[in-house]
Amino acid sequence: MTSDRYQKGIKKIQQLTQSPDDNPTGFMDIGEGFSDIAPDLEKYVVEFAFGDIYSRPGLDDKLKVLTTITALVAQGKPQIEMHIKTGLSVGLTPEEIVGCIMHLIVYVGFPSALNALKVAQKVFREQGITVTSPED
Amino acid sequence: MTSDRYQKGIKKIQQLTQSPDDNPTGFMDIGEGFSDIAPDLEKYVVEFAFGDIYSRPGLDDKLKVLTTITALVAQGKPQIEMHIKTGLSVGLTPEEIVGCIMHLIVYVGFPSALNALKVAQKVFREQGITVTSPED
Amino acid sequence: MTSDRYQKGIKKIQQLTQSPDDNPTGFMDIGEGFSDIAPDLEKYVVEFAFGDIYSRPGLDDKLKVLTTITALVAQGKPQIEMHIKTGLSVGLTPEEIVGCIMHLIVYVGFPSALNALKVAQKVFREQGITVTSPED
Amino acid sequence: MTSDRYQKGIKKIQQLTQSPDDNPTGFMDIGEGFSDIAPDLEKYVVEFAFGDIYSRPGLDDKLKVLTTITALVAQGKPQIEMHIKTGLSVGLTPEEIVGCIMHLIVYVGFPSALNALKVAQKVFREQGITVTSPED
Amino acid sequence: MTSDRYQKGIKKIQQLTQSPDDNPTGFMDIGEGFSDIAPDLEKYVVEFAFGDIYSRPGLDDKLKVLTTITALVAQGKPQIEMHIKTGLSVGLTPEEIVGCIMHLIVYVGFPSALNALKVAQKVFREQGITVTSPED
Amino acid sequence: MTSDRYQKGIKKIQQLTQSPDDNPTGFMDIGEGFSDIAPDLEKYVVEFAFGDIYSRPGLDDKLKVLTTITALVAQGKPQIEMHIKTGLSVGLTPEEIVGCIMHLIVYVGFPSALNALKVAQKVFREQGITVTSPED
Numbered sequence: 001m002t003s004d005r006y007q008k009g010i011k012k013i014q015q016l017t018q019s020p021d022d023n024p025t026g027f028m029d030i031g032e033g034f035s036d037i038a039p040d041l042e043k044y045v046v047e048f049a050f051g052d053i054y055s056r057p058g059l060d061d062k063l064k065v066l067t068t069i070t071a072l073v074a075q076g077k078p079q080i081e082m083h084i085k086t087g088l089s090v091g092l093t094p095e096e097i098v099g100c101i102m103h104l105i106v107y108v109g110f111p112s113a114l115n116a117l118k119v120a121q122k123v124f125r126e127q128g129i130t131v132t133s134p135e136d
Numbered sequence: 137m138t139s140d141r142y143q144k145g146i147k148k149i150q151q152l153t154q155s156p157d158d159n160p161t162g163f164m165d166i167g168e169g170f171s172d173i174a175p176d177l178e179k180y181v182v183e184f185a186f187g188d189i190y191s192r193p194g195l196d197d198k199l200k201v202l203t204t205i206t207a208l209v210a211q212g213k214p215q216i217e218m219h220i221k222t223g224l225s226v227g228l229t230p231e232e233i234v235g236c237i238m239h240l241i242v243y244v245g246f247p248s249a250l251n252a253l254k255v256a257q258k259v260f261r262e263q264g265i266t267v268t269s270p271e272d
Numbered sequence: 273m274t275s276d277r278y279q280k281g282i283k284k285i286q287q288l289t290q291s292p293d294d295n296p297t298g299f300m301d302i303g304e305g306f307s308d309i310a311p312d313l314e315k316y317v318v319e320f321a322f323g324d325i326y327s328r329p330g331l332d333d334k335l336k337v338l339t340t341i342t343a344l345v346a347q348g349k350p351q352i353e354m355h356i357k358t359g360l361s362v363g364l365t366p367e368e369i370v371g372c373i374m375h376l377i378v379y380v381g382f383p384s385a386l387n388a389l390k391v392a393q394k395v396f397r398e399q400g401i402t403v404t405s406p407e408d
Numbered sequence: 409m410t411s412d413r414y415q416k417g418i419k420k421i422q423q424l425t426q427s428p429d430d431n432p433t434g435f436m437d438i439g440e441g442f443s444d445i446a447p448d449l450e451k452y453v454v455e456f457a458f459g460d461i462y463s464r465p466g467l468d469d470k471l472k473v474l475t476t477i478t479a480l481v482a483q484g485k486p487q488i489e490m491h492i493k494t495g496l497s498v499g500l501t502p503e504e505i506v507g508c509i510m511h512l513i514v515y516v517g518f519p520s521a522l523n524a525l526k527v528a529q530k531v532f533r534e535q536g537i538t539v540t541s542p543e544d
Numbered sequence: 545m546t547s548d549r550y551q552k553g554i555k556k557i558q559q560l561t562q563s564p565d566d567n568p569t570g571f572m573d574i575g576e577g578f579s580d581i582a583p584d585l586e587k588y589v590v591e592f593a594f595g596d597i598y599s600r601p602g603l604d605d606k607l608k609v610l611t612t613i614t615a616l617v618a619q620g621k622p623q624i625e626m627h628i629k630t631g632l633s634v635g636l637t638p639e640e641i642v643g644c645i646m647h648l649i650v651y652v653g654f655p656s657a658l659n660a661l662k663v664a665q666k667v668f669r670e671q672g673i674t675v676t677s678p679e680d
Numbered sequence: 681m682t683s684d685r686y687q688k689g690i691k692k693i694q695q696l697t698q699s700p701d702d703n704p705t706g707f708m709d710i711g712e713g714f715s716d717i718a719p720d721l722e723k724y725v726v727e728f729a730f731g732d733i734y735s736r737p738g739l740d741d742k743l744k745v746l747t748t749i750t751a752l753v754a755q756g757k758p759q760i761e762m763h764i765k766t767g768l769s770v771g772l773t774p775e776e777i778v779g780c781i782m783h784l785i786v787y788v789g790f791p792s793a794l795n796a797l798k799v800a801q802k803v804f805r806e807q808g809i810t811v812t813s814p815e816d
Binding site for chain 5: 029031033034036037038039040041044045049071072075076077078079
C-alpha cells in the first residue's frame with residue numbers, strides 16, 4: 001500500500017498542512033473515514049489527488065489551493081472550509097482568500113460568494129485572524 | 137457616462153489587456169455589442185466588474201485572472217478563451233494556465249478539464265506559445 | 273394517443289405559440305423529431321409538460337415563460353432561444369426579456385447573462401424587434 | 409459611503425421589503441454581517457445589486473423577484489427563503505410562488521422543486537399564509 | 545384522483561420499495577407532505593415520475609435506480625439517501641452503490657463523491673450492511 | 681511510462697471499446713491530442729481513470745458506462761457521444777441508453793434529456809441501429 005506515489009502524496013499533504021511527522025495528514029480529510037465501505041478511496045486521494053496532481057510542477061502550492069477554493073466556491077461544496085485552512089497554511093493571506101471570494105461575485109453571482117464568505121469568516125474567527133480592510 | 141468608476145474600469149481593462157490608448161479595452165468583451173438591446177450593460181461591465189471588483193485590492197491581477205479562469209472551467213463557459221488571453225497578458229505563464237486546468241481534474245472531473253485544455257491549446261497555438269513539459 | 277391530457281397540452285401549446293389550427297404546435301419543439309428512438313417522448317412533453325404543468329392554474333402564462341427563460345439562462349441551455357420566442361408570443365415585452373437576463377447578473381454572474389443576451393439579440397433581429405433603452 | 413447609488417439601493421430595498429424608515433433594509437441580508445472580513449461587500453450589494461440592477465427599468469419588481477426565486481431554485485441556494493419573503497412583500501401571491509416552483513419541475517427536475525417547496529411551506533407557515541388549491 | 549396512471553405509479557413504488565399493501569409507498573417521499581400548499585404535487589410524482597417514467601420499459605429497475613443515484617450524486621441533492629435505500633430494495637448490492645459513487649470521481653471530482661459516500665455509509669450502518677472490500 | 685497501471689488501463693480501454701491490438705484505445709479519447717501542452721494528461725487518463733477506477737471491482741462495465749452516460753447527461757458535456765459508443769460496445773442496448781436518458785427527465789428536466797437524445801440519435805444513425813419502441 002505504501003507505494004512511491006502514496007509516500008509522495010503523504011509528503012505533499014504534510015507540506016500543504018504543515019503537519020508534524022506523527023500526524024502528517026493533519027486536518028486534511030483523505031477519506032480514511034470510509035475504510036469500512038470504500039477502503040481504496042484513501043489510496044486514490046493520496047496517490048492521485050496529492051501524489052500526482054498536487055505534486056505536479058507548473059503551478060505553485062499557493063495557486064493550487066487558490067484554484068481549489070475557487071472551484072469549491074463555484075460549486076458550493078462544504079469542502080471549502082478545509083481548503084481555506086489549507087490556503088492559510090500554504091501562505092495565502094486572509095486578504096487573498098477574501099479577495100478571491102469577492103472576485104467571484106462577477107462570475108458566480110452574489111449568493112455563492114456570500115455563502116463562501118460565511119465559511120471564511122468562521123475559519124478566521126476560530127484561528128483569531130483579522131483581515132485588513134481593502135480601504136485601509 | 138464617463139463616471140470615475142467607468143474611467144477606473146477602462147484603465148483596469150487596459151492594464152489587464154496591455155492595450156494601446158486608442159483601443160484601451162483591446163480583446164476584452166465589455167458588452168458593447170449589445171448596445172441595441174441593453175445599452176447599459178457596458179456600463180455595468182466596466183464600472184462594476186472592472187472598476188469595482190477587478191480594481192479591489194487584496195488579490196493581485198495574476199491571481200484574479202487565475203480565479204476567473206478556474207470559475208469558467210468549473211462552469212464550462214465559452215469565456216474561458218478570452219480570459220486565458222488575459223491571463224497570458226497579466227503574466228500567468230502557459231505552464232500555470234495548464235497547471236490550473238490539470239489541477240481541476242480533482243475537483244470537477246476529467247471532461248471539464250479536457251474541454252478547457254482544448255481552448256488553451258487553441259490560444260497557445262494562435263500565439264505561437266510552447267509549453268514546457270512538467271517532466272523536463 | 274389523443275388522451276384528454278394530450279389534447280389539453282396541444283391546446284396549451286397552440287395558445288402559447290399563437291399557432292394556426294393546421295399547425296397547432298408552431299415553433300415549439302415537442303420532441304417529435306425523436307419518433308425513431310423515443311416515440312413516447314412527444315406524449316410526455318405534450319401531456320405532462322404542457323397538459324399538466326403549463327396548464328396548471330396559479331401562475332399566468334407570461335410568468336410561466338419568464339420562469340422558463342430564467343431557468344434556462346441559469347443552466348445555459350440552448351432551449352433559451354425557443355422560449356424567448358414563446359415569451360414574445362405570450363406578451364412578454366422585449367424589455368422584460370432583456371430585463372430578466374440583466375437581472376440575473378446578480379444571481380448567476382456576467383458570463384451566463386452575456387451568453388443569453390446574444391440569443392435574445394438574435395431572436396429580436398430576426399423578428400425586427402427594437403428594444404427601448406432603460407435610460408429613455 | 410452614502411453615494412447616490414447607495415441611497416438609491418437602500419430605498420429600493422426598503423420598497424421591496426416594505427420596511428420602516430428606522431430599519432429600511434428589514435429582513436434583507438445586505439452583507440453587513442461581513443464587515444470584519446469584507447467591509448466593502450455591503451456597498452456592492454446595496455449599490456450594484458439594488459441601486460443598479462434592481463432599480464433598472466424594464467421589468468417590474470414582482471417579475472424581478474420571480475426571476476430571483478427561479479434562479480435560486482435552479483441553483484438550490486439557501487437564499488430562496490429570503491427571496492420568497494421578498495416575493496410576498498412585493499405582491500407575488502403564494503399561489504404564484506408555488507406555481508413558479510411547480511413549473512420548474514419541467515426544467516430542473518422533481519428534487520430541486522421539492523427542496524424549494526419545503527422552504528416555501530416553512531415561510532408560509534411562519535406567516536400564517538394559506539394557499540388556494542389549483543383544483544378549487 | 546385514482547386514475548389508472550396513479551394506480552400504476554403506486555404499484556411501481558410498492559414494487560421499488562417492497563412495501564406492504566397497507567403502506568404501499570413505504571419510505572418513498574411522494575410529496576404528500578405538501579398537501580397544504582401544492583396538493584397536486586403528489587399526483588404528478590405518482591402519475592408522471594412513477595406511473596409513466598419509472599414504469600417505462602427499456603431499462604430495468606436496478607438500472608433506473610442506479611441512474612437516479614448517479615444524477616443525484618452529480619447534483620449533490622439530499623434525495624441521494626432515499627434513493628440509495630431504493631437501490632438496496634431493488635437489488636443493487638452495496639458494492640454496486642459504492643462502485644457507482646467511486647466511479648463518479650472521474651466525472652464529477654472527489655468532493656461530490658466523498659459527500660455521497662458519507663450518505664451511503666449512513667444508510668449502510670442503519671441497515672447493518674457490510675461492504676466487501678474491492679481488494680478481497 | 682508503461683507502468684503496470686498504464687498497461688492495465690490500456691487493456692481496460694481495449695476491452696471497453698473492443699479495439700484491435702494495433703489500436704487498443706480505438707475511439708476513446710485518452711487525451712493524446714494534448715501532448716504539446718500537457719504531455720502527462722494521457723498518463724492520468726489511462727492510469728487513474730481506466731487503470732484504477734474503470735478497473736475497480738464492484739460495478740460491472742455495463743453499469744460503469746451507464747453511470748458515466750448519466751453523469752454526462754446531467755452535466756450536459758459533449759463527451760456524451762463517445763460514451764454512448766462505449767455503452768453500445770460493452771453491451772448496453774440502445775433501448776437501455778434511451779431508457780436512461782428518458783428516465784433522467786424526472787431528475788434533470790426535459791431540456792437536458794432532449795439535448796442528450798439528439799446525440800444518441802446521431803450515434804444510432806451512424807451505426808445503423810434501430811431502437812425498439814417501448815410500446816411494442
